[in-house]
Amino acid sequence: MSPLLKSGKWVSSGAVSSLLALGLLVLFILPVLAGVGSIMLPAFGYMPVLGFETFSFSSWQMLLETPALIQMLGLSLWTSASSTLLSLILAFGVICFAWGTPFWHKVQRWLAPLMAVPHVALAFGVMFVLMPSGLMARLIAVFAGWSFPPDWQTVQDSYGISLILLLVIKETPFLIFMMAAAVVQLPVSDTLRLGGSLGYQSGVIWLKLIWPRLYPMIRLPVYTVLAFSISVVDVALVIGPANPPTFAVQILQWIYDPDLANSLLAASGSVLLLLLVVSVIGVFYLTEWVMSRLLRSWLVNGHRGRFSIFWGSLSRKAWHGLVMLFLAGGSALLVWSFVWRWRFPSLWPDWSLRSWERAWDCMSEPIVNSLLIGVTATLAANTISVILLELNDFQQQQSKSAGKWLSLLTRGAMYIPLLLPQMTFLFGVQLLLLQWGAEGHWLTVTGLHLLFVLPYCFLGLSGPWQHYDQRHSLQGLLLSRSWLKTFVQVKLGVLWRPVMASLALGFAVSIAQYLPTLFASAGRVETVTTEAVSLVSGGNRRLIGVYGLVQMLLPFIFYVMAFFLSYWTIKNGCFARRLNS
Amino acid sequence: MSLILEQIDISLDGQRLLDKICCRVDGGEVVSVLGPSGCGKSSLLNLICGTLPNSFVFSGEVILEGIVLNNLPSYKRQVGIQFQDHLLFPHMTVGENLAFALPVNYKKSERQERVEQALVDCEMLGFSGQNPSMLSGGQKARISLMRTLLSEPKALLLDEPFSKLDTTLRSSFRHFVFQQIQSRRIPALMVTHDEQDIPDKRRVIRLA
Numbered sequence: 001m002s003p004l005l006k007s008g009k010w011v012s013s014g015a016v017s018s019l020l021a022l023g024l025l026v027l028f029i030l031p032v033l034a035g036v037g038s039i040m041l042p043a044f045g046y047m048p049v050l051g052f053e054t055f056s057f058s059s060w061q062m063l064l065e066t067p068a069l070i071q072m073l074g075l076s077l078w079t080s081a082s083s084t085l086l087s088l089i090l091a092f093g094v095i096c097f098a099w100g101t102p103f104w105h106k107v108q109r110w111l112a113p114l115m116a117v118p119h120v121a122l123a124f125g126v127m128f129v130l131m132p133s134g135l136m137a138r139l140i141a142v143f144a145g146w147s148f149p150p151d152w153q154t155v156q157d158s159y160g161i162s163l164i165l166l167l168v169i170k171e172t173p174f175l176i177f178m179m180a181a182a183v184v185q186l187p188v189s190d191t192l193r194l195g196g197s198l199g200y201q202s203g204v205i206w207l208k209l210i211w212p213r214l215y216p217m218i219r220l221p222v223y224t225v226l227a228f229s230i231s232v233v234d235v236a237l238v239i240g241p242a243n244p245p246t247f248a249v250q251i252l253q254w255i256y257d258p259d260l261a262n263s264l265l266a267a268s269g270s271v272l273l274l275l276l277v278v279s280v281i282g283v284f285y286l287t288e289w290v291m292s293r294l295l296r297s298w299l300v301n302g303h304r305g306r307f308s309i310f311w312g313s314l315s316r317k318a319w320h321g322l323v324m325l326f327l328a329g330g331s332a333l334l335v336w337s338f339v340w341r342w343r344f345p346s347l348w349p350d351w352s353l354r355s356w357e358r359a360w361d362c363m364s365e366p367i368v369n370s371l372l373i374g375v376t377a378t379l380a381a382n383t384i385s386v387i388l389l390e391l392n393d394f395q396q397q398q399s400k401s402a403g404k405w406l407s408l409l410t411r412g413a414m415y416i417p418l419l420l421p422q423m424t425f426l427f428g429v430q431l432l433l434l435q436w437g438a439e440g441h442w443l444t445v446t447g448l449h450l451l452f453v454l455p456y457c458f459l460g461l462s463g464p465w466q467h468y469d470q471r472h473s474l475q476g477l478l479l480s481r482s483w484l485k486t487f488v489q490v491k492l493g494v495l496w497r498p499v500m501a502s503l504a505l506g507f508a509v510s511i512a513q514y515l516p517t518l519f520a521s522a523g524r525v526e527t528v529t530t531e532a533v534s535l536v537s538g539g540n541r542r543l544i545g546v547y548g549l550v551q552m553l554l555p556f557i558f559y560v561m562a563f564f565l566s567y568w569t570i571k572n573g574c575f576a577r578r579l580n581s
Numbered sequence: 582m583s584l585i586l587e588q589i590d591i592s593l594d595g596q597r598l599l600d601k602i603c604c605r606v607d608g609g610e611v612v613s614v615l616g617p618s619g620c621g622k623s624s625l626l627n628l629i630c631g632t633l634p635n636s637f638v639f640s641g642e643v644i645l646e647g648i649v650l651n652n653l654p655s656y657k658r659q660v661g662i663q664f665q666d667h668l669l670f671p672h673m674t675v676g677e678n679l680a681f682a683l684p685v686n687y688k689k690s691e692r693q694e695r696v697e698q699a700l701v702d703c704e705m706l707g708f709s710g711q712n713p714s715m716l717s718g719g720q721k722a723r724i725s726l727m728r729t730l731l732s733e734p735k736a737l738l739l740d741e742p743f744s745k746l747d748t749t750l751r752s753s754f755r756h757f758v759f760q761q762i763q764s765r766r767i768p769a770l771m772v773t774h775d776e777q778d779i780p781d782k783r784r785v786i787r788l789a
Contacts, residue, residue, distance in 0.1 A: 190668055193632050196655035197662040198682050198732040208681070212672040300677045302685035302692070304656060 014398030021391040021406055024384060025413045032417050032451060035425030036274070038432050042267035049435055050260050059264035063272065066265075068244040073276065076247040079160040079240070080229035081280065083167035088222060090168065090322070091175035093315030095183060096206035100192075103316065107176065110323050114173035116504065116555040117326070118512035119166075120532050123238040124548035125329020126166050128336055128541070130154045133344045135332050141345035149344050156242050163240040167232070169322050171225045175218070181463050182217035186210060203312065204305030212292070212299075219288075224418040226284060227277050231421030234514035234533050247273060248423050252515075255427060270424040277421045330552060336545030355542035363528070363550065370511055370527040370554060373442055377449040378457070378506035382499065385458040389465040397470075411462070414455040422515045430519040440524035448516035449509075457506045464498035496578065497566045504562035508555035528554065582608035582646055584629075584736040584768040589641035591624050591633070598624055602641070604786060606736070608766035611759060613779040616788030622772040626738045629770065630662050631655030645736050661734030663758075665741040667725040669713035675724055676700075676709030682732040699727040703757070719750040726758060730765065737762060739771035743778055755780075 041047065045056035063069070098104040129135045132149035140146070155162045188210060195205030215222075231248045240246055245253075251273060254266035336342075340352030388410055396403030417425070429448065433439040472494055476486035492499065517527050532547035569578050589602040598621030606612045614622050627633040629643050632655050643650045650658050669678050679696045687695065700706045703723040713721065722742070729737065742758060743751045759780050762769045771778070779785060 187666075187668065190664065190666065193630070193655070193662065194664070194668050196632065197630055197658075197660060197729070197734070197738075199656050199659065199684070201654075201656050209670055296677075299673065300680035300683075300692075302680075302683050302687065304685065 014395055014402060017391045017394045017398070018402065018406055021388055021395070021410065024388060024391075025410060028384075028451070028454065029413050029416055031429055031447070032420065032425050034432060035428035036420065037428065039267050039270050039424060039428035042264055042431065043271040044268075045264060047264060047267070047431075049431070050263055052264060059261075059268040062261075062265050063268045066250075072244045072247040072250050073272075075160050075241055075244070076230050076273075076276065077280065079163050079167065079236075079246060080226055083164045083171065083229050084222065084226045086164070086168045087171040087175050087225060090172045090315065090318050091179055092206075092211065093311065094172075094176055094319050095179045096203060096210075097312035097315045098319075099183065099188065107319065108180075110326075111173050111177055112501075112504075112559055113556065114169070114323070114326055115177065116508040116559050117170075117330075118508070118529060118551050118555065119170055119232070119235045120238060120512070120514065120529055121333065121548045121552040122170060122326065122329055123166050123235045124532070124544050125331075125333045125552075126162070126169070126325060127155045127239050128332035128545070129325065129328045130162060130165075135328060138345050138347055142347065146345055155239050158241050158243070160241050160246070163236055163246070165325075166235055166239050167229050169325055170235075171229070172319075172322060175221060175225065178218050178221040179214065182214055183210075185217070186213055199304050201305035201308040203308035204303070207305075208299050215288070220415050220419075223281050223284065224415065226280060227419050227421060230277050230280060231273060231423050233423065234529070237533055238536050247276070248421070251423050251427075266427065270421075270427050273421045274424040277419075281419070330549075333545050333548040333552065336541050337549050339542055339545070355546050359543055359546040363531075363547070366526045366528045366531045367550065367554075369442060369445075369525055370529070373446045373449055373517075373525075373527065374507045374510035374554075376443075376446045377453045377510045378503055380446075380450055381454040381457040381506050382461075382502055384454055385461050385502070386499075388458060389461060393465065393470070410458070414458050417451045418455055426515050426519045433520060433522075439520055440522040442525050445517050445520040445525050445527075448520045449513050452513060452516065453506045453509045456509045457502045460502045460505050461495075461498055464495050468495060500562040500566045504555070504559045507558040511551065511555050582735055582766060582768055584770065585642075585644040586625075586629075587642040587644065589625065589628065589639065589643070591621055591628060591637055591639045593624075593637050598637075599788065602786065604770075606768035606770060606784075608768055609763045610784060611739075611762060611769045611771055611780045612784045612786060613781075614770060614772045614786045614788065615774070615776070615779075620788040622788060623740065626662070626740055626770070626772060629658075629736070630660045630738055631658050659733070659735040660738060661729040661732055661736070662738045662740060663726055663729050663742045665744045667718075667721040669716075669721055669725060669728075671713060673713075674709065675705070675711045675713055675716070678713060678724060679709075679728050679731055682728045684733060695731065699731055702761075703727050718746060719754060722746060722750075722754050723757060726761065730761060730767075734767065737767050737769040739769060739773075741772055741774065744774065 042052070043059065045052055045054060045059060066072075094107055098107050127134070131137070131154060132152050134154075137146070137149055137152075137154075191209050192202060192205055195209055196202070200208070232246075233248050233252050236246045236249045237252075240249065244250070247269070251266050251269040254262040254269060257263075257266075335349065337355055338351050338353065339349040340354060342349035392403065392407045392410060395406045426448065430439065433444060438444050468491065472490050473486050476490035477483065480486055480489070511527075512529065513527075514529050514533055517525065517530050521527075521530070528547060528551045532544065532551055535544050535547060567578055568575050570576070584606040586602050586604045589599055590597065591599040602625065604612060614625060616622055624633060624637060628637075628639055629650070631650065631653060633639065645658070645660065650660070669675075670681065673681060676696050679699050680692055683692050683695055696709065697706070700708060703726075705720060705723065708716070708720070708724075713724070716724065726742075739758070743755055746754055755778060773779065
């Protein structure tokens with residue numbers, strides 16, 4: 001029964017709910033489209049705010065003449081395609097060999113912390129582990145007898161291997177999370193039983209019977225990962241190749257170049273980046289289409305599979321390696337934040353609180369800003385998500401087909417900011433903010449964060465909302481005769497855990513935002529993330545350790561709070577376990 | 582061909598579900614298993630096909646053609662299973678669903694022939710390229726059974742195979758299933774709630 005049913009009378013019709021939902025979606029998409037639109041004019045030489053008032057192709061000419069352009073584009077393509085494919089293979093391997101086993105519970109336990117940790121903090125941690133004087137080299141030095149760090153380029157390597165590794169650590173848990181949400185909608189146990197009775201090994205059953213139905217359900221998250229990896233800047237600045245860098249990093253350098261003519265070059269570069277992302281997604285789609293036709297005969301060739309045990313153990317080892325690297329990275333940040341002096345190859349540093357004392361005075365403002373922006377964006381995103389989901393539910397009850405369309409439209413709209421390269425539309429939004437004089441306010445920064453926080457919260461909540469049994473609300477409504485009471489006490493009560501998880505996820509997404517903060521703040525609103533990235537050029541490992549650790553801890557604290565509130569409540573002044581926990 | 586259950590005990594959390602079940606099913610025979618919900622019927626099928634969860638404890642032996650199946654993984658047991666849901670794979674055509682079950686040792690042309698023959702056997706010739714979602718309930722059930730039989734199982738388990746069919750379809754499909762089992766001389770064990778499903782009233786295991 002609809003939540004908008006009040007005392008037996010419809011207070012709204014399907015058309016009004018559709019209009020409301022569409023209005024919200026337009027408000028959400030407008031800045032993204034405006035951002036893309038406003039980058040088009042500067043890309044062709046027109047940027048009156050900087051004194052360029054005639055259209056020309058000169059910036060494209062400059063772009064094509066840029067030294068190492070092909071290498072930069074190639075690096076972006078290589079790092080994004082390989083990290084996406086590796087993450088996809090690893091995520092599928094883990095799901096396929098862990099699903100329904102005790103190992104799956106262990107995987108699930110690690111998903112939240114791995115997804116919550118901001119990219120930049122993880123990049124710093126991994127850098128401290130892999131760099132020539134890092135933890136790994138120190139451990140090897142004990143056995144190899146090294147006195148100096150080896151002459152290896154293990155981070156910021158010119159092939160982007162360290163960047164790929166980091167993206168795999170970060171994107172695999174996200175893809176596992178999305179796959180797990182999709183897998184529960186398929187009859188996996190029955191398919192495994194049936195496949196087994198037909199003589200197929202479980203790995204082959206997953207490949208031949210489950211994957212073809214699973215992939216269409218996770219196609220958009222895969223494209224999101226692909227688009228993100230091509231246009232990622234913050235992580236690439238920390239651990240990616242430096243000379244030449246990936247193309248997105250080069251665009252950022254052009255944007256902040258004192259030579260204003262380079263802004264036009266950056267605009268053209270942003271459009272090229274957009275074309276690159278669209279082309280790569282197109283190529284991925286085409287490859288999927290071709291493969292699905294080529295592999296049709298393979299599906300029914302009768303091969304029951306071999307080496308399932310080998311692949312299972314490989315997936316397990318890869319997952320363990322990924323978690324170990326995450327833990328080692330976190331530990332390295334903690335250690336470096338308390339280091340006074342740590343000569344190579346010593347395993348034990350000289351400890352000091354000096355870095356914390358030095359950082360603390362400058363850190364309070366970024367922390368407060370991060371909290372303020374993060375909490376506001378998270379609350380707004382979750383409120384809007386719940387409104388949209390309720391409107392979708394209502395429309396679904398009014399008319400199944402219209403409800404389906406609205407649901408598809410909402411879902412599609414949520415993916416737009418995730419599929420477009422951040423650099424492209426955020427640069428455009430920055431130009432608009434500059435024209436309107438709206439940059440440099442925390443609310444503007446929060447607004448841009450919302451473009452990324454809202455999709456994750458909405459997508460996280462949409463599964464539980466779909467599975468919610470509406471008869472609970474109907475019962476609540478019949479008994480209480482109050483829509484508000486029913487919604488708060490019954491529906492939110494039943495969906496309390498996903499809502500808490502969504503609040504934690506939203507905050508983690510906000511904390512990790514670098515480009516939206518950089519572009520909307522005009523340097524006046526500093527967050528822990530922007531401050532941390534700015535430390536890269538200084539190379540002070542102790543300060544990086546402090547900032548990285550704080551950046552890692554902020555979302556972690558929210559996750560712990562959300563976890564606690566999911567399971568516990570206060571009754572009569574005492575803590576009591578929630579009944580549906 | 583024969584399927585032998587010897588002294589089968591199954592317990593869950595210390596509670597005994599099945600107590601010393603003994604039975605021999607010869608090729609072409611159908612032994613029915615009857616009993617109320619939760620009495621262990623599905624657990625018995627899971628034990629035979631090798632998918633009994635680890636939380637269950639069992640003893641006794643499952644023997645198929647003289648081979649003890651207890652320690653074999655499900656894919657090596659050659660035990661086919663027919664569920665009450667047809668479970669046709671929606672990303673494959675009817676013909677591909679059937680071809681999927683065929684053992685690997687057949688050549689491409691032989692695979693094609695066997696699929697065609699299976700379609701003839703279930704009176705559905707011409708349906709090879711059809712999408713499974715376009716079939717009626719009875720057609721889906723027949724294709725599902727033919728798929729199981731094409732995998733050349735040495736024993737067949739039927740898990741309430743008729744319970745989701747309406748009365749008219751039920752009796753014709755029942756006839757079709759028993760005919761196939763007899764003509765192929767496969768031992769079959771069928772779990773059911775309905776006395777009318779039982780082909781041979783003398784071959785029934787009643788569980789309490």
